[in-house]
Amino acid sequence: AIDENTEQLEAETQAYIHAVEEEKDKERRLRKALSINAGIHNGELPPGQRKENELVQNTIQSFQHEIMSLETACQEHEKELTNLNQLINEQSRISETLSLQEESLLLEYNILEKDAKVFEDIHHQLAQQCLSAERERSHLSHVRLHSTLFDIFVDEKGVRYPLINNLRLSHRPKK
Numbered sequence: 001a002i003d004e005n006t007e008q009l010e011a012e013t014q015a016y017i018h019a020v021e022e023e024k025d026k027e028r029r030l031r032k033a034l035s036i037n038a039g040i041h042n043g044e045l046p047p048g049q050r051k052e053n054e055l056v057q058n059t060i061q062s063f064q065h066e067i068m069s070l071e072t073a074c075q076e077h078e079k080e081l082t083n084l085n086q087l088i089n090e091q092s093r094i095s096e097t098l099s100l101q102e103e104s105l106l107l108e109y110n111i112l113e114k115d116a117k118v119f120e121d122i123h124h125q126l127a128q129q130c131l132s133a134e135r136e137r138s139h140l141s142h143v144r145l146h147s148t149l150f151d152i153f154v155d156e157k158g159v160r161y162p163l164i165n166n167l168r169l170s171h172r173p174k175k
Helices: 002-040 047-141
Strands: none
Touching: 002 047
């Protein structure tokens, strides 16, 4: 949209410049014709031509006024065109900055996704190790360590006292 407006303003500016040149050319021809006419009459105009001369002078003044207003409009359009070009340049810089930031953000997002996948794998491994340790603890809780450490063998051949693992008991067991 800015490009279209810029092109339109440039076209209008060229049209105004062309119109100004045409009006200046008309003014030069009128001045030349008036100077020739004034030279013919040696500065003295007949009464009928005085009105024509006033009419020509009024026409020249109106053309000059229109030329000045066209020049002013042309200058305003040139200022607006300069301002629009500055805005286009600023938007280009902003666009480049945003593109760089977007690329950086996407790169960081990809790195974060990779880290999340690694974290998920580690979490799964640790959960499996915890589950394995809990199963082992559960199995160990069912084992009676005090009975598995000793092989108790009662021998009835002892003299007065029974033997356990070839050791004599100091007391007799209750029967």
